[in-house]
Amino acid sequence: MHIADQIQAQIEANHSIACIGLDPRPHLIPSTVKQRCLAEHGDTPQAVGAAFSLFNRSILEAVAGHCAAIKPQVACYEAYGIAGMQALEESLIHARALNIPIILDGKRNDIGSTAAHYQQAWLGTAPGLGDDSTCENAWRSDWLTVNGYLGSDGIEPFLDPQSETGIFVLVKTSNPSSADLQGQKCGDEQVMHAMAKLVHQWGSGREGACGLTDVGAVVGATWPAEAQALRTLMPNTLFLVPGYGAQGGTAADALAGQRSDGTGLLINSSRAILAAWQQEGWADDDWAGAARAALEAMNDDLNAER
Amino acid sequence: MHIADQIQAQIEANHSIACIGLDPRPHLIPSTVKQRCLAEHGDTPQAVGAAFSLFNRSILEAVAGHCAAIKPQVACYEAYGIAGMQALEESLIHARALNIPIILDGKRNDIGSTAAHYQQAWLGTAPGLGDDSTCENAWRSDWLTVNGYLGSDGIEPFLDPQSETGIFVLVKTSNPSSADLQGQKCGDEQVMHAMAKLVHQWGSGREGACGLTDVGAVVGATWPAEAQALRTLMPNTLFLVPGYGAQGGTAADALAGQRSDGTGLLINSSRAILAAWQQEGWADDDWAGAARAALEAMNDDLNAER
Numbered sequence: 042m043h044i045a046d047q048i049q050a051q052i053e054a055n056h057s058i059a060c061i062g063l064d065p066r067p068h069l070i071p072s073t074v075k076q077r078c079l080a081e082h083g084d085t086p087q088a089v090g091a092a093f094s095l096f097n098r099s100i101l102e103a104v105a106g107h108c109a110a111i112k113p114q115v116a117c118y119e120a121y122g123i124a125g126m127q128a129l130e131e132s133l134i135h136a137r138a139l140n141i142p143i144i145l146d147g148k149r150n151d152i153g154s155t156a157a158h159y160q161q162a163w164l165g166t167a168p169g170l171g172d173d174s175t176c177e178n179a180w181r182s183d184w185l186t187v188n189g190y191l192g193s194d195g196i197e198p199f200l201d202p203q204s205e206t207g208i209f210v211l212v213k214t215s216n217p218s219s220a221d222l223q224g225q226k227c228g229d230e231q232v233m234h235a236m237a238k239l240v241h242q243w244g245s246g247r248e249g250a251c252g253l254t255d256v257g258a259v260v261g262a263t264w265p266a267e268a269q270a271l272r273t274l275m276p277n278t279l280f281l282v283p284g285y286g287a288q289g290g291t292a293a294d295a296l297a298g299q300r301s302d303g304t305g306l307l308i309n310s311s312r313a314i315l316a317a318w319q320q321e322g323w324a325d326d327d328w329a330g331a332a333r334a335a336l337e338a339m340n341d342d343l344n345a346e347r
Numbered sequence: 348m349h350i351a352d353q354i355q356a357q358i359e360a361n362h363s364i365a366c367i368g369l370d371p372r373p374h375l376i377p378s379t380v381k382q383r384c385l386a387e388h389g390d391t392p393q394a395v396g397a398a399f400s401l402f403n404r405s406i407l408e409a410v411a412g413h414c415a416a417i418k419p420q421v422a423c424y425e426a427y428g429i430a431g432m433q434a435l436e437e438s439l440i441h442a443r444a445l446n447i448p449i450i451l452d453g454k455r456n457d458i459g460s461t462a463a464h465y466q467q468a469w470l471g472t473a474p475g476l477g478d479d480s481t482c483e484n485a486w487r488s489d490w491l492t493v494n495g496y497l498g499s500d501g502i503e504p505f506l507d508p509q510s511e512t513g514i515f516v517l518v519k520t521s522n523p524s525s526a527d528l529q530g531q532k533c534g535d536e537q538v539m540h541a542m543a544k545l546v547h548q549w550g551s552g553r554e555g556a557c558g559l560t561d562v563g564a565v566v567g568a569t570w571p572a573e574a575q576a577l578r579t580l581m582p583n584t585l586f587l588v589p590g591y592g593a594q595g596g597t598a599a600d601a602l603a604g605q606r607s608d609g610t611g612l613l614i615n616s617s618r619a620i621l622a623a624w625q626q627e628g629w630a631d632d633d634w635a636g637a638a639r640a641a642l643e644a645m646n647d648d649l650n651a652e653r
Contacts, residue, residue, distance in 0.1 A: 064461075066474075067474050067475065067476050068474075070476065075476055078476060079476055079477060084475050084476060084477035084480045085475075085482070086473075086475075086482045088475070088476045088477075089473075089475060089476050089482065092476055114457075114461055114464075116455070116457055116461045116462070116464035116465045116468065117461070117464050119464065119465065119468040119469075120464040120465075120467040120468045120473040120482075121468075121473055121482060122432075122436070122468070122482075122484060122485050122486055123429060123432055123433060123436065123485070125468075126428075126429055126432055127429060130428070130429065148455070148456050148457055148494070149422070149454070150454050150456075150494055151420075151422055151454055152520060152521060152522035152589075153522060153523075153524075155370075155420055155422045155423070156422070158420075158422035158423050158425065158426040159422045159425065159426075161426040162422065162425040162426045162427075162428070162431075163425075167392075167395075167426040167427055168372075168373050168374075169373065169390050169391075169392075169394070169395060170373050170376065170381055170384060170385055170390060170394045170395050170398055171385060171390040171394075174390045176391070176392045176395065176426075176427060176428075178428060179428050179429070180428055188454070188456055188494045188496055189496075189528065190494055190495075190496045190517060190520075190528055190529065191517070191520050191522060191524070191525060191528075191529075192520075192522065192524030192525050192526065192527030192528055192529065193524040193527050194522050194523055194524040195520075195522065195524065211496060211497070214458060214496075214497050214498075214501075215458060216458035216459055216497060216498065216500050216501065217459075217500055218459075218497070218498030218499040218500040218501065219497060219498050220498065221498030221499050221545060222495065222496055222497075222498055222538070222541060222542060222545065223496065223497075223498065225533050225534075225538070225541045226533065226534055227531050227532065227533045227534075227538065228531075228532055228533075232528070232531070232533065232538055232541070235528060235531045235538070236528060239527060239528065
């Protein structure tokens with residue numbers, strides 16, 4: 042099944058365009074989990090990895106069937122080396138078992154032959170050591186975020202016609218300094234518009250039955266006017282929208298880039314879901330219940346505006 | 348010691364501006380290593396990781412004292428999951444033991460708070476699970492390549508005034524399609540010039556005694572005219588130059604961006620060094636000797652033109 046149709050089916054079945062940013066950090070871990078992992082592993086990276094894995098497991102079970110996708114941020118895991126990557130691997134395996142689509146937020150990028158290795162790491166299989174052998178990949182995800190600064194040959198390895206995977210290319214990011222380069226005037230346009238045109242071109246002819254392609258775009262919720270302009274340049278592109286909630290984007294801001302039929306968007310939230318247990322009224326050990334309630338509030342907020 | 352002075356000292360001591368791209372791939376592994384690892388681990392990612400680690404170990408010992416730095420390409424290791432990252436970790440530990448400066452080629456990038464986690468992964472320490480604890484980082488490198496498309500707040504986490512580490516920001520990459528975005532006209536200039544100005548600004552006031560800053564730039568050897576133009580925009584910037592040799596850049600091309608005193612460059616070569624044993628005249632099990640001879644030829648080629 043075309044990867045865009047797959048996520049569209051998930052959106053419709055779950056009545057949710059929410060994507061859960063699975064970005065654990067030590068200060069987001071409830072004290073019961075902390076104590077247990079410190080007792081078992083000492084104050085080590087292994088303790089952090091074990092805590093991330095335990096924490097994520099309950100979050101995944103709480104959000105399965107109520108969101109469109111999860112989006113683990115690789116940096117959060119990479120910061121803890123092998124132990125962190127093991128926690129990510131365990132979470133990816135668990136998400137797959139729960140049938141939650143996975144958007145791997147790695148913002149990977151390189152020149153052609155090397156970009157192929159990132160494709161192998163996150164979306165494909167890598168050549169093995171034996172003749173014509175391949176290595177099955179435990180980190181297999183459905184989508185990968187990529188940075189298109191290097192141009193077409195760095196993107197092509199992700200566009201294998203056989204693969205049922207997709208990418209999201211950074212176009213307009215949600216951060217305050219995104220205008221430093223993305224907003225520079227480029228002829229009559231801005232750099233982000235040049236990138237948007239490339240994204241449209243890369244996805245051209247790759248539409249699923251839903252009309253969306255497997256080459257998506259990252260378009261921050263903190264820039265609603267820009268999102269509308271970018272939609273006209275990328276009519277068939279699925280937008281992955283970070284910046285809703287904790288970063289300041291409202292539901293209306295986040296939805297600014299939707300297509301006329303209300304499709305074409307995935308809205309990400311991380312801190313508001315993972316740290317929901319820190320809000321008043323929640324017991325320290327009910328982080329999963331708090332996350333589920335925060336997700337339901339997010340779904341209601343977004344669905345009311347769609 | 349300022350990280351730019353450190354690499355400058357290495358360049359002078361070793362009479363070399365060569366950087367060895369430590370980018371192992373199954374087809375670059377000699378059959379003796381392949382057989383040994385397949386016998387020990389079967390045809391698994393673990394076999395690939397073990398082969399990379401063994402192969403790299405001899406390469407590192409062959410080039411130590413004769414190059415300016417090594418540059419492992421993370422994608423090559425990431426393609427094999429945990430097993431690949433363990434091989435990278437072992438190679439980084441061995442390189443540190445041999446006092447070879449490490450440029451980690453990860454082209455990492457994200458918004459501010461997340462970019463901080465990439466800094467923790469590759470250049471710093473991450474917060475631990477215990478109160479005020481930190482996790483020592485086995486992947487600690489000296490420099491990290493980064494992608495500046497997200498702007499200043501994605502770069503700032505790498506510019507801790509206390510850190511004795513550096514970054515190389517992608518400006519003009521060596522690949523054929525680099526003009527797709529980097530060459531787009533931006534007012535009177537091109538996108539890469541806007542990026543070059545940001546790099547100059549990010550490094551400003553951060554010069555070491557050698558006059559170079561800890562905010563370097565990636566400038567491909569395949570674009571000599573562009574390298575000269577970029578040097579005027581980034582007078583105090585260390586250029587990391589890929590594309591020499593296998594990708595087609597000559598010594599003169601690679602050196603086009605040097606400062607008037609002949610400093611300011613690191614020239615990378617990967618395939619020509621790692622695959623040297625596949626050239627006629629070398630025994631299959633002397634990949635290290637072949638690499639060392641190829642490095643000496645590279646040093647001679649570059650030093651004759653400097």
